Amino acid sequence: MTDEGIPASALETDADYRAAVIDLLGVLAYGELTAFERLAADAALAPEIDDKAAIAGMATAEYRHFLALRDRLAEMGADPAEAMAPFRAAVDGFHAHTAPSDWLEGLVKAYVGDGIGTDFYREIANLLDPRTRELVLDVCDDMGNSAFMIERVRAAIEVDPRVAGRLALWGRRLVGEALSQAQRVAAERDALSTLLVGGVDRPGTDLAEIGRMLARLTDNHARRMTALGLAA
Amino acid sequence: MTDEGIPASALETDADYRAAVIDLLGVLAYGELTAFERLAADAALAPEIDDKAAIAGMATAEYRHFLALRDRLAEMGADPAEAMAPFRAAVDGFHAHTAPSDWLEGLVKAYVGDGIGTDFYREIANLLDPRTRELVLDVCDDMGNSAFMIERVRAAIEVDPRVAGRLALWGRRLVGEALSQAQRVAAERDALSTLLVGGVDRPGTDLAEIGRMLARLTDNHARRMTALGLAA
Numbered sequence: 001m002t003d004e005g006i007p008a009s010a011l012e013t014d015a016d017y018r019a020a021v022i023d024l025l026g027v028l029a030y031g032e033l034t035a036f037e038r039l040a041a042d043a044a045l046a047p048e049i050d051d052k053a054a055i056a057g058m059a060t061a062e063y064r065h066f067l068a069l070r071d072r073l074a075e076m077g078a079d080p081a082e083a084m085a086p087f088r089a090a091v092d093g094f095h096a097h098t099a100p101s102d103w104l105e106g107l108v109k110a111y112v113g114d115g116i117g118t119d120f121y122r123e124i125a126n127l128l129d130p131r132t133r134e135l136v137l138d139v140c141d142d143m144g145n146s147a148f149m150i151e152r153v154r155a156a157i158e159v160d161p162r163v164a165g166r167l168a169l170w171g172r173r174l175v176g177e178a179l180s181q182a183q184r185v186a187a188e189r190d191a192l193s194t195l196l197v198g199g200v201d202r203p204g205t206d207l208a209e210i211g212r213m214l215a216r217l218t219d220n221h222a223r224r225m226t227a228l229g230l231a232a
Numbered sequence: 233m234t235d236e237g238i239p240a241s242a243l244e245t246d247a248d249y250r251a252a253v254i255d256l257l258g259v260l261a262y263g264e265l266t267a268f269e270r271l272a273a274d275a276a277l278a279p280e281i282d283d284k285a286a287i288a289g290m291a292t293a294e295y296r297h298f299l300a301l302r303d304r305l306a307e308m309g310a311d312p313a314e315a316m317a318p319f320r321a322a323v324d325g326f327h328a329h330t331a332p333s334d335w336l337e338g339l340v341k342a343y344v345g346d347g348i349g350t351d352f353y354r355e356i357a358n359l360l361d362p363r364t365r366e367l368v369l370d371v372c373d374d375m376g377n378s379a380f381m382i383e384r385v386r387a388a389i390e391v392d393p394r395v396a397g398r399l400a401l402w403g404r405r406l407v408g409e410a411l412s413q414a415q416r417v418a419a420e421r422d423a424l425s426t427l428l429v430g431g432v433d434r435p436g437t438d439l440a441e442i443g444r445m446l447a448r449l450t451d452n453h454a455r456r457m458t459a460l461g462l463a464a
Contacts, residue, residue: 033275033281033285033288036288036291037273037276037288040269040272040275043265043272044266049262049265049312049316052269053298057299059268059291059292060296063292064292085281
């Protein structure tokens with residue numbers, strides 16, 4: 001990572017950088033739109049009306065993020081649907097392979113899955129021009145309601161401790177699926193992966209820093225699993 | 233219907249009326265919360281990203297309505313979850329029996345189902361005190377995006393005219409299910425049905441007026457089916 005960051009002018013002067021930002025906002029936007037759908041589906045699984053309402057509220061927050069990203073893409077002169085299209089297969093694939101079979105799996109997915117995604121985008125934000133960085137950080141900002149999710153999962157484990165083993169495996173599967181889809185995106189989208197690892201004429205994050213980033217992501221993931229009462 | 237309507241003071245002085253209003257706001261609130269869930273599920277069925285986004289936006293509008301109703305229930309000193317609970321079976325039953333099997337059925341359900349529900353609540357609004365009436369009318373206000381739904385259904389019929397027969401049957405099934413669940417609610421919730429038909433010490437809507445109301449609901453339903461290009 002260059003300490004001085006990317007200047008605002010790069011969006012105008014550097015076509016590769018602009019393409020990378022459109023990719024990034026596209027994958028984030030499609031991710032938020034599907035996060036909306038998945039959280040709403042989780043709300044349908046919630047046994048209690050108050051829990052339904054809380055999860056539905058989180059889903060509408062994801063939709064607001066989607067709107068902000070879509071509007072920024074349009075403002076940049078990109079077609080939002082086109083910008084999102086290349087990421088449908090990976091994002092839909094992730095959700096198809098991690099469809100929660102019950103309310104608790106949905107909660108763990110919302111907490112752990114959104115958590116690791118948000119951490120990753122926050123790391124990426126450091127590599128961006130100020131305007132894009134601010135948008136990405138905004139969109140990652142309000143996980144909200146995490147205390148409520150932790151409380152529900154811990155209460156379920158209290159009632160039946162065997163739940164903890166099943167959900168711990170589920171948490172590992174979520175991370176495995178997220179990584180495999182992220183690799184797919186990285187392999188297919190040059191501009192986006194160049195943003196992270198650098199390219200011919202732009203310094204990226206060096207290998208040691210990528211290692212530290214992965215360590216931070218792993219640590220935070222483990223911390224979230226522990227908060228839920230689960231082995232990471 | 234009494235021409236002068238119900239005075240604002242009835243919420244304080246008439247325990248039956250207050251119970252009826254809590255019932256009404258409860259069924260509306262639970263209806264909006266599940267409408268949110270169902271529309272979000274429809275968004276997941278949408279083949280195009282722009283359609284997903286449009287339906288997701290409608291879903292978040294339902295959630296805003298839910299919040300307004302829930303807050304008003306709390307303000308009246310009622311427990312929102314308790315107020316909604318008696319209507320879960322009927323509302324969940326409606327959705328269980330009318331789960332769209334594809335995107336087009338979802339669109340018709342959103343347009344025709346929400347339309348008839350909204351019309352019905354608007355009729356009821358005439359029987360309410362001013363404050364409650366305003367809230368109910370607000371919540372019924374923004375169907376939004378109906379032009380987009382009409383356009384999508386008509387385009388699908390253009391491509392394959394057989395679709396029209398299947399969707400016309402589907403529209404009839406939606407109305408049949410809505411009526412059967414409404415009857416269930418009316419049979420179980422005295423306060424609510426008294427609001428419509430009157431009680432010992434309160435004039436309700438007379439039979440002739442109920443007949444005219446049903447005619448209006450049916451006419452509007454037929455108009456919506458025609459707008460979609462479907463036989464009512």
